[in-house]
Amino acid sequence: MMTRREWIKRGALTSCGVALMGSHPLQVMAEPKKGGSADGGIQGPGSLKAHAQRRGLLAGSAVGLGPLRSEGAYKTALAQQYDLVVGEVCMKFGPLRPTPDTFMFTDADELVAFAEQHGMKVRGHNFVWHEALPGWFASTVTKENARKIMTEHILTVGGRYKGKIQSWDVVNEAINVSDGRPDGLRKSPWFELIGPEYLELAYHTARQADPYAKLTYNEYGIEYDNEASDKKRAATLALLKRLKAAGAPVDALGIQSHIQAVSSSTFGKGLRELIESAHQMGLEVYVTELDVNDDGIPEDDAAERDRIVAGVYRDYLDTVLQHQAVKAVLTWGFTDRHTWLNGTKSHRKKRPDRQVRPLPFDADYRPTQAFFAERDAFDEAPSRQAAG
Numbered sequence: 359m360m361t362r363r364e365w366i367k368r369g370a371l372t373s374c375g376v377a378l379m380g381s382h383p384l385q386v387m388a389e390p391k392k393g394g395s396a397d398g399g400i401q402g403p404g405s406l407k408a409h410a411q412r413r414g415l416l417a418g419s420a421v422g423l424g425p426l427r428s429e430g431a432y433k434t435a436l437a438q439q440y441d442l443v444v445g446e447v448c449m450k451f452g453p454l455r456p457t458p459d460t461f462m463f464t465d466a467d468e469l470v471a472f473a474e475q476h477g478m479k480v481r482g483h484n485f486v487w488h489e490a491l492p493g494w495f496a497s498t499v500t501k502e503n504a505r506k507i508m509t510e511h512i513l514t515v516g517g518r519y520k521g522k523i524q525s526w527d528v529v530n531e532a533i534n535v536s537d538g539r540p541d542g543l544r545k546s547p548w549f550e551l552i553g554p555e556y557l558e559l560a561y562h563t564a565r566q567a568d569p570y571a572k573l574t575y576n577e578y579g580i581e582y583d584n585e586a587s588d589k590k591r592a593a594t595l596a597l598l599k600r601l602k603a604a605g606a607p608v609d610a611l612g613i614q615s616h617i618q619a620v621s622s623s624t625f626g627k628g629l630r631e632l633i634e635s636a637h638q639m640g641l642e643v644y645v646t647e648l649d650v651n652d653d654g655i656p657e658d659d660a661a662e663r664d665r666i667v668a669g670v671y672r673d674y675l676d677t678v679l680q681h682q683a684v685k686a687v688l689t690w691g692f693t694d695r696h697t698w699l700n701g702t703k704s705h706r707k708k709r710p711d712r713q714v715r716p717l718p719f720d721a722d723y724r725p726t727q728a729f730f731a732e733r734d735a736f737d738e739a740p741s742r743q744a745a746g
């Protein structure tokens with residue numbers, strides 16, 4: 359019997375990959391393969407989460423509250439496929455803080471309730487970031503009150519969801535090498551207001567707020583074998599070492615994994631070394647925001663683009679899942695209908711006229727070849743102890 363990989367290749371070569379996928383959302387018949395369900399379907403034992411679970415992995419996705427409320431197919435697919443969710447927007451500082459003195463928990467509460475109903479775990483994203491800050495931030499937060507505002511935010515939000523969050527991205531994207539500091543720290547508003555120790559403070563406060571969540575440091579631009587990624591990885595590891603040495607409670611590294619389908623850089627060695635180094639520090643590792651941007655693929659043919667995207671999914675996941683420290687894979691959304699990459703043209707610079715197809719389900723909720731690539735990568739991954 360052909361392996362799934364060979365089958366995907368053949369599908370693309372004969373231009374029938376998409377036709378073979380069928381046209382009924384979530385009722386698609388896939389080629390039966392080892393580890394799949396008896397009928398070759400993608401639900402129940404054939405779902406991403408079932409395949410992930412067999413290896414001790416969590417399969418997750420970012421969630422938008424808009425489609426969760428208004429689209430039945432979105433809700434159904436999420437519940438069928440994933441056992442870990444993260445708010446794409448709803449737990450960020452700005453959305454939670456309409457004014458300096460108030461909190462708006464409607465969306466975040468709804469996400470957590472949805473997850474509870476469906477037996478899913480939740481990642482919290484995020485407490486401290488240089489983006490998604492509210493309009494009032496710049497005029498209200500000063501060197502005098504910044505520590506208080508940050509710690510009260512973490513204590514209030516972390517406290518509200520205490521015991522319900524698998525992992526919290528305590529600090530997001532703290533490194534920006536081009537800001538010119540020797541330690542690579544980003545000159546973010548929090549950095550400017552509090553100084554480099556804002557990080558230690560955030561992690562200590564997060565532990566106090568929720569002692570059950572794995573406290574994660576989440577970063578992007580650390581995936582490739584090129585100079586920029588090399589430098590950012592080195593700065594990220596140095597930061598994690600500094601935090602650990604200072605006794606700050608960091609439990610996990612999140613590798614965002616926004617990947618390009620076509621890139622002049624490859625990935626492999628640097629990623630493997632990063633994961634091993636994180637492991638040596640006692641950290642778990644999560645792939646937190648995977649998507650494969652097909653903007654750079656010159657061909658317009660959807661099947662061809664999907665084949666290339668699926669190949670990158672497979673190679674990327676084969677690389678990271680080789681290490682047993684990696685405990686979860688989340689994509690940044692799951693359907694091409696709702697991907698942040700289509701939100702602005704800044705992620706579609708080569709072909710702004712075209713919608714990207716970066717996720718495991720297409721815009722009509724049919725599984726793409728990336729779905730099968732992700733599932734196969736789970737199957738091929740070595741078994742591991744589940745996330746703590």
Ligand code: XIL
Nearest residue numbers: 446447483530578614647690698701
């Ligand atoms: C993005 C969301 O997907 C968008 O909807 C929003 O407009 C901007 O933020 N890295 C992160 C995420 O950590 O929070 C970002 O999410 C994508 C990049």
